[in-house]
Amino acid sequence: MSVPHSIDAGLQPERTSLSFVRTCLSILGLVVACLRWLPPSNPTALVGPAIAGTLVAGAAVNEHRSRPRRMTRFAAESATPAIVTGGFLVVSVALLSLSGLWFLVH
Template identity: 40%
Template sequence: MSTAHHTDPGLQPERTTLSWTRTVLSLVVCSLTMLRWGHAYPGAIYALAVVMVLVGAAVVASTRRRYAEQDEGLAAEKLPPAPGAVFLLAGSLALFAASELVLILVSS
């Protein structure tokens, strides 16, 4: 990571980065848990799991950029919100949950 512009190493950018990392870890665990339904829905479940892992990889790939933006924003005392990543991840999770619900209801 880049050299911090702020004086407190435990400040917001570090906590936010850790939070996003935990979120991605949860996403990967959920995608791996879905694989237990692979025998019932081989194509759909594998596709959903791969897409979930790709969304997680995209979040991890953007972490360095978001960390630098937060670090600079904190140093300038102007930290703008970044709703794009939050909406992308929340929308993806809602879509995955709806897809799984449809698969469950269709098989019943």
């Protein structure tokens, strides 16, 4: 007797998506803090956080658009990692770190 195969997307893709959203929100909070407390007399220091904010917004949009496709692929057991969203977040954190170091040095 065979067990009927039902398509269940499961909770794993949903948890992954929610973790990306939480990470985007926390990095955006850091961007806002950087823009709030960096001195306005040095507009060069604001370039890094502004670009990082744009990258995080792009990661959030990419996550929102790719979620249904990723859930379908997960249900079909052919899931792939969300490299683009993760890459946007990694680059934004690195850019914020380098901006902070540049601000401390100058």
